[in-house]
Amino acid sequence: MASDYSDDDMPLARPNGRLSAATIPKSEDRAMDKNDPAAKGLPAPVSIRHGPVRDEDAMDVDSPQQVNGHGKRKSRVSVVSYKDESDSDDAPIAKRQRKKVVGSDSEDDAPLSRKGRLPPKATAADMIDSDSDDDKPLTAKLAQKKKDIENAAVREARAIRKSVKDESDSDAPLAAPKGQKRTSNGVPKANGVKKEADSDSDAPLKKTKPKAKPAPAASKAKPKGKADVTPAKKAAAKKVAKKEESEEVEDDDDEGGENWWDKPMDQDDSIKWTTLVHNGVMFPPAYEPLPKNVKLIYDGVPVTLDPEAEEVAYFFGAMADTAHAKLDVFQKNFFTDFKEVVTKSGGAKDRQGNKVNIKDFAKCDFSKILNYEQGRKEAKKAMSKEEKKAAAEEKKRVEAPFKTCTVDGKTQEVGNFRVEPPALFRGRGAHPKTGKLKYRVMPEQITINIGKGVKVPEPPAGHKWKTVQHDQKASWLAMWQENINGNYKYVMLGATSDFKGKSDLKKFEKARALKKYIDRIRKDYEKELKSDIMADRQRATAMYLIDKLALRAGNEKDAENEAETVGCCSLKYQHITLREPDTVIFDFLGKDSIRYYDEVKVERQVFKNLKLFKKAPKGEGDDIFDRLNTSQLNKHLSSYMPGLTAKVFRTYNASYTMSRLLKDLKFPSNATLADKMYEYTKANREVAILCNHKRTVTASHEATMEKMGDRINAIKFNIWRTKQMILDIDPKQKKKKGAEYFQLPEDMASEEWIQKHINFIVEEERKRITKKFENDNKKLAANKEKQLPEKELKDRLKAADDLAKQRKKEWKSKKVEAEGKGPTVEKIEEKVKKLEQSLNAAELKQQNQDENKEVALGTSKINYIDPRLSVVFCKKFGVAINKVFSKTLENKFQWAIKSVEEDWEF
Template structure:
């Protein structure tokens, strides 16, 4: 065994442990006849159960799945309607197939194979299969490019001292060299070490409460200068001077843009700021007591509560409409426990006569009066006039203004989350064990302020003081406190469009670009180690394969008593993977944010064999797949190839590199703007599927598509009217162009046309009404009398005339030419414009329908280098607004500006 005797108790605590060595006999035993008929997945929740003899997961009898849970709180038999949640222990009395099926969700996330390619309607090959073929050529390109980069670097290197040469060779030498010896010997050394038995967590995923003391160190960048090929395009111009401003941070004056991407790079990047000024944080308003006629009822009796207990009761009462929370027994139990603690601390409850009321049964609590009160307040706010809402917003903006901006090295920078979260009930994602617990009100005594030494310290609310004041210029947060639910630290940071956040994004994508020159060696090494005799090496290679090929997150150990039970690659359990001969792997688990990850993928045969081995009996549900690997060990191994390389860099690299290759050979010549947008989105969609960024179809999708379809039909109807105008101008046009040219489009039926006419008339009436109201508002603002109602009636005659006109056109099929001095040429130009509009709308509809099961935003915002989008937009004259919203344009200003004069920039 590779583990020492001291490690064995830990291994047994974590479940059955794989053997430290893989014998040739064991390796052969995991292989089967790959030409055998492929059998269905034995526990695929998509397809239902199959006979036990087809199971290749390593045990004879199927276990219940922890990734599918019964969350119907009222009746265990009504589980089909419930969302996914953490499995409750002992829900299933036996291992019968029927019991498992009874907990199957009605709606599964779409498998990648179900997302078809829109532009190839005659081709049934799924998009993930096409992308797999493309990825083979993309990976070959990556291998060639990596070798070319290293060869070019070696040519450009000048003679350096022996010591420096040694250091560089350690970074870039193949693992067969000095570094390689160290890595290869890792397997042998594992005999004297714990060799992968899980006992430590990845630092990147560790709770903040365990890392807070090391915060300054975490902000320090990797040592050494960034390589030339991975640096942002620099113009070598000095940073522009910032214009002096008023000390008032809310003053909206203009100042020169800080182009940090053009500024010389700092030697010591660990120092984040020299001067820092800000006004602290904005606390939520104090609690306002309920009116005397609004009370919590217990067993039908109104009770009086201390103001603190009343506020907690209000948290639950205000949520009665959120049934998925308030009907959850875990939510109820946690709330009631905390509520009782507050009651005990504040003197309990009394009735109207002052007699003690012993609240001990949650089911006897009635929050309806509280809910009605808060609901009425909400409706009253919605019913306010525009002027009242405008005044409220102005008051809110005035209150927030001092906190919205800070002074960072003399520059005015926007603060992101300056508001302290108000108290309430913790929801949590997925089946969080602490859902329903009370989030306490955060007091100034809990908050640490980080600010410049010479800056004025913000004044805390009267009667309070800050927990601490510090001047850490290696930290990028302005304030921090610890919340009471999970003990996590909350930070006030700069906004996404700030220079410091932009630099963080830039570093992330530059790190991914740097991976380009190492990716071929990494893939070659893990392909070799897939057959390693050392189990730890084989597990590590398999994990890297899955992370690289299928964009799985690394994952980490979870404190399941205090955290939702989610998983990633290194923390996959036995029940999270189903194997189907000859090479299909089905993943089904709760991933980040408790979002269900479900996918069926085809893997290399050796990977399939390895996973089969990792599930070998006596392993069972709850046991780790990668039981000799931790995220820390995986990232440590990856860093031997490249400084700072971790599993998460692969997602950014693969997304960006794939997008770059897909964009290279797009048929954009002579394409319209809308066609270019669709071509870009098609590439984005493929990357999103690669990263498994899927979503269930939104409830309003069908309605949106129907509305878009009506817009297309409306454009076709308008095109028909224009054609009839040609005949009105020149009757000979009917004979010249043929009868078919002037007929209705096949999409337009008689019933729809009548409905559309009614819609056009009603739309006209609405416009007239809004214009009338706007004119009256303007007159009132200028001190004039509003128009009388008869003015509105007079204006409405235009809609009546439109109604008569359109109905006459429908009956007679004749349309009188409109416009000033209409001619054949003018009408033909309008018909061409209508054709363009129809084509653009149809492209938009196809694009939207193709995106219904794919979340494009996640990959575009977080994983695709924004410079790729900026270059595409600039190079092909597509407005950047078509890809990035105003908020994203501010966030990625560095990317847009840094490549504006370099359309040949490449990832």
């Protein structure tokens, strides 16, 4: 395709940067091709190295440039690995599972190339699970799987265009696509929205007027010359009519009649509402001064601060033991703002009233504040059930007026109705402003948006709103500007509101519309990878990276005020390292300052282009794509499809990949719920990996895995005990079933674990008995009756002692007396079967937990995978919707749950 650039919109290089040549001479291309080492092995692109950075991994990049080029930047590592290594150094730096932590005085300040720490290369254990039907490496299988999905997309795009063409050439009624309901006028109800037909535009179509239904009498009239309707046909017709009647009643019961997702989308997006009524925003409570004995200690002297300054000291003291508070940049930013507040509020004084000059953070002791905060938390945990219930009810009562609003006469849930409280800014990753003070937001900073002629919410006494407006084109209720990054904060309607639902539906429908054009887009950019025009070649290369590697498009940042995060179009020279013949190493700070590190095999032409874009005299700080920005890229994409932008590719790739993976799922008739959920989660995980949705390992992961392991061993032990009961009833079963059937698994646990497990069971029984005793006394007290004496508790606890003796005797003798009423071999075998099902579920859950430790499944499922795909999975395989969606998501995605059938396709 022709270039979209003109001299007016051509991006300029940095003032001290170097701009690539406008065109690429054929001689230069030929020179790059000369002695071109063949790229062997994998269909591109595929990640060949991922996972936590480790000290023992040697640098194998043959470039003199340091890999990330960030020098002393302390970046957070968030990368994907599925290896279960025992070495704690495998954990991400951000969670400080390493021996040297971020923010410590260590070699972490040294460039990565000198430290030689890289993620481990991908191994079979790291890659996506795949059937080992041949000797092909797992990396090749993953790459081939991606290639197969892309080929399927090409075939589908061609089929869609052919179908649309065939339909436009014919006046015949449209056939309803698979899984889509038909409207009363015979038009397919596509994707939860009634449309007439697909077109080249993704703009919603107007709803056609339904044809009048035939009169009942006409429908009953018997056509002349026709045979009588058979009884079977009459019964079938009656059944259909009954079903249609029940569906009509169900629709009529819905609030407001027809659901919004059954109506055509508004063509005019400028007007969002006609009437809007709400109660404003909920402010955080005023600061309550600390007790007089709880003070900041400076250089060994307790100091008194003005409440405004004391509040800031409290913010730090309350979190003094957290990872954030131990970072140098956090401490520096906090102390700078704290000193400013102390000075402005009148300074600090000792007990005699003498002024104390606070100027050295190292002399500040926040331990008393930290201890006070920990005491408060413990007291909250120790509250009785009644106290917690009363507190929850009071909270609910205070929040109630702000939780809903009325839009066009319909009650809608409000999302973030609270004004953010003052605090210390944390940010994510290596944000340069972490630790700075977030000021308390006052009513004078807040703009209210509300309908005309309705009561404006009252601001707190003695205050007034910044402004009150009646903007029907805005969907927010209130707005203010925060002081850290100067960003605007909005109070919006909740996730379950019509506004949000319509927004989600439009997003996924736009991704679905991309199916029709994806093959052309890919064909064009693959052709332009060899363009003579530098701007076109850069654009094609960027599109390749965005499409194939799920890189974000990226926008220019204000380096002075924001974290140095980048995306594809804003990549710098130092963010990419090249290794012949076809490996590209990415190392940069992505969204939310999360470190993106990946080594990827790409097509040879892409590798050569990146090499060209880094050509001297370019150096550190220069743009890779110096003749491209996101606006130009999106302008180019919109020439294929109205409204298409770079970010749509992430949604499309995630949803289309998930649709192909779920489509291939098949389960045997005896498949359990755990089996089905494991495969669903596995597909979700694969999408997350292909789309690079990563997270850091939680600090509690290892403890969680250990706890799950204990539960698995406990079930195995229980299975062993239950099987021994079979021998107690019928010793001949040992010969019949074989001795192995009745043995503990060799790898189950040690003798030490068995003893610990028995002690744990006994201790849990003690807790149960004690709690029951306490509850009995509470009931007696409520009825003003005499309470049970402590002797009663001691007598009851003897049952736990008896249990301990019984379990120890069983383990020593390896004989277990059959339990239950009228035990039989058949009953015990049925119990074993149920325990084995529980064991299978527990093992799959543990496997999922470990495999998902560094994959953000929620990011994919909530934001990028069309929720209708999850609904189809549930309906197709008989899985309850609450197994894939939490209650919140279930409410959020009502439009998806109610608008598709089990054979709907993305």
